[in-house]
Amino acid sequence: MRKEEKRARRNANAVKRRIALWLTLLTVLLTILLLVYLLVISDAVANKTARSELIRVLRENAAHVVMRDGRLQVGGDFRYSYGSITALIYSRGEALLAGQIPVGYGATLPFENGVIRTVGEETKYLVLDLWVPSDWENGVWLRGITVAPDLVAVKSNMVFWTMLTLPLFAILAAYGAYWISCRAFRPLSRIHDAAEAINEARDLKGRIGLPAGEDEFSRLAATFDGMFERLERSFEAEKRFASDAAHELRTPVAVIKGACEYAARYGEGETPDERRETMEMIHRQANRMARLTEGLLHMTRMEQGSEGGELCRLDLGAEVSAICAETYARDTHLSVRTEGDVFVCADRDLLTRLLCNLIGNAIKYSDPPEHAAVTVTVERGEGEALLAVSDSGIGIPPEAHERIWQRFTRLDTARADGESTGLGLAIVRGIAERFGGYMTLESEVGVGSTFTLHLPLL
Ligand code: ADP
Numbered sequence: 249m250r251k252e253e254k255r256a257r258r259n260a261n262a263v264k265r266r267i268a269l270w271l272t273l274l275t276v277l278l279t280i281l282l283l284v285y286l287l288v289i290s291d292a293v294a295n296k297t298a299r300s301e302l303i304r305v306l307r308e309n310a311a312h313v314v315m316r317d318g319r320l321q322v323g324g325d326f327r328y329s330y331g332s333i334t335a336l337i338y339s340r341g342e343a344l345l346a347g348q349i350p351v352g353y354g355a356t357l358p359f360e361n362g363v364i365r366t367v368g369e370e371t372k373y374l375v376l377d378l379w380v381p382s383d384w385e386n387g388v389w390l391r392g393i394t395v396a397p398d399l400v401a402v403k404s405n406m407v408f409w410t411m412l413t414l415p416l417f418a419i420l421a422a423y424g425a426y427w428i429s430c431r432a433f434r435p436l437s438r439i440h441d442a443a444e445a446i447n448e449a450r451d452l453k454g455r456i457g458l459p460a461g462e463d464e465f466s467r468l469a470a471t472f473d474g475m476f477e478r479l480e481r482s483f484e485a486e487k488r489f490a491s492d493a494a495h496e497l498r499t500p501v502a503v504i505k506g507a508c509e510y511a512a513r514y515g516e517g518e519t520p521d522e523r524r525e526t527m528e529m530i531h532r533q534a535n536r537m538a539r540l541t542e543g544l545l546h547m548t549r550m551e552q553g554s555e556g557g558e559l560c561r562l563d564l565g566a567e568v569s570a571i572c573a574e575t576y577a578r579d580t581h582l583s584v585r586t587e588g589d590v591f592v593c594a595d596r597d598l599l600t601r602l603l604c605n606l607i608g609n610a611i612k613y614s615d616p617p618e619h620a621a622v623t624v625t626v627e628r629g630e631g632e633a634l635l636a637v638s639d640s641g642i643g644i645p646p647e648a649h650e651r652i653w654q655r656f657t658r659l660d661t662a663r664a665d666g667e668s669t670g671l672g673l674a675i676v677r678g679i680a681e682r683f684g685g686y687m688t689l690e691s692e693v694g695v696g697s698t699f700t701l702h703l704p705l706l
Pocket of ligand 1: 605609610613639641642643644652657658659660668669670671672673674697
């Protein structure tokens with residue numbers, strides 16, 4: 249295992265340990281907080297319960313104290329004792345009429361209607377008096393006595409057990425958190441391992457391949473896989489481009505080299521006509537190389553976005569008319585029809601190159617080129633501007649409609665020999681995309697072709 253790898257694994261473990269530590273601390277803190285809360289509220293809850301019980305029992309008992317035949321009668325449902333509550337009946341003069349004072353209760357307390365009081369030294373009692381009016385001596389006192397809840401023992405028990413089980417909780421929390429984070433981090437390790445393998449093997453074909461899901465790791469892995477996919481494609485395209493370019497340049501270089509070697513060896517005996525022919529051949533091949541390198545340069549700049557200036561608002565009809573008039577002034581076979589007020593976002597130089605490439609092809613691939621009839625039209629389509637270049641040339645077979653946009657594609661090598669680089673339409677498509685538009689082609693073999701640039705209207 250390499251040094252960085254070890255460090256990465258150590259760091260990942262450090263994160264897991266940190267998560268475990270945090271969760272443990274949180275568990276301990278929460279348990280302590282819960283304990284404190286319970287200790288605080290338990291008194292209040294127990295007191296409240298005892299008081300409401302006392303009130304309820306005494307009120308119910310009051311309903312069973314009645315006058316019958318001029319005498320005070322206590323109904324059978326009167327509860328002298330209920331749980332820890334003891335009920336007593338006193339006369340107006342505070343003499344005990346019925347009930348038994350609980351053992352241990354020694355307090356002498358004057359009667360006070362409807363107020364709960366706490367009395368007693370060691371054992372605390374809650375005492376509630378109720379005045380029950382009646383015809384007998386105007387009424388009687390009901391007294392309820394109950395032992396005030398004492399939670400000291402319960403509380404110390406609670407603290408004891410909590411303190412005893414807390415370390416166990418902490419260990420469980422630490423172990424659980426560590427286990428969960430190990431499981432949660434497993435996909436991340438997989439992502440790391442896959443990325444590492446791709447990096448080491450320098451093979452962009454590898455993928456992380458986590459099963460699709462909605463969680464963060466699945467999405468991260470999918471993003472990485474998408475990135476590897478795009479990288480692989482652009483890497484392949486670069487490789488293809490370099491090998492295509494080398495292949496294209498090899499032929500003219502070989503021809504020039506051969507001609508030079510021949511001239512060096514047999515030049516002495518050559519007639520002036522033969523020498524001129526050799527020189528013309530070298531010149532043609534040099535021109536071809538120049539066109540190729542120029543085309544490649546345009547393409548590279550286009551891909552980098554550095555070709556042409558800032559895009560600006562152009563009147564497409566006016567621009568196309570001007571470019572055609574300037575470039576093809578003496579060409580009688582070119583007819584231009586433009587609609588006014590078709591505004592687009594474009595660059596004049598790039599538009600000129602696009603148009604020249606299309607018109608050049610239309611002439612080159614007409615039969616014969618001298619009789620080419622080319623029409624350039626600018627019109628407003630449905631929400632878009634259309635610039636079409638039509639010819640009545642040799643046409644393009646349907647199976648090649650997609651292929652001709654790829655660089656170095658040449659269908660009719662015999663016809664375009666020397667002139668042709670196979671880069672023209674790739675550059676045209678690049679320019680169309682740069683303008684935010686796209687190209688379409690309609691063509692029939694032997695009838696002609698129409699290349700159309702579609703641009704968003706301004
Ligand atoms: P080049 O013209 O340098 O070969 P292009 O990229 O401009 O490269 O064109 C690619 C190929 O598409 C040409 O070789 C030719 O076979 C075909 N092509 C382009 N324009 C036309 C056209 N107007 N009519 C017929 N074929 C065409």
